[in-house]
Amino acid sequence: MSEIKFGNNEFYIEESGEVIARIQFIPSGTDVSGRDLIIVNHTVVYPGHNGKGLGKKLVDRLAEYARNEKKYIIPVCPYAKNVLESSVKYKDVMAN
Numbered sequence: 001m002s003e004i005k006f007g008n009n010e011f012y013i014e015e016s017g018e019v020i021a022r023i024q025f026i027p028s029g030t031d032v033s034g035r036d037l038i039i040v041n042h043t044v045v046y047p048g049h050n051g052k053g054l055g056k057k058l059v060d061r062l063a064e065y066a067r068n069e070k071k072y073i074i075p076v077c078p079y080a081k082n083v084l085e086s087s088v089k090y091k092d093v094m095a096n
Helices: 054-069 078-085 086-094
Strands: 004-007 011-013 018-030 036-045 071-074
Touching: 004 054, 011 036, 011 054, 018 054, 036 078, 054 071, 054 078, 054 086, 071 078, 071 086, 078 086
Parallel strands: 036 071
Antiparallel strands: 004 011, 011 018, 018 036
16 A cells, blocks of 8 residues: 655545545634634545545544644545544544
């Protein structure tokens, strides 16, 4: 499995120089408590690469990033929202 790379407000996975999956986010300022927020707005696994768990790996990597950078996630992307809300292991990085 290729490593997850960090780009301009996104994490992505490449295979043979081609991006095969990505999760994108938007820095979104701070909430009333002063917490830094990021909005996850898009997760995609390109055709031919579905069913390999790439989307979940990207969500995991984003959660790790949020913890390390002390940011909180607002999931707008339906896929990311489902993954993040389905497990208590992400509760610490969720904005709401």
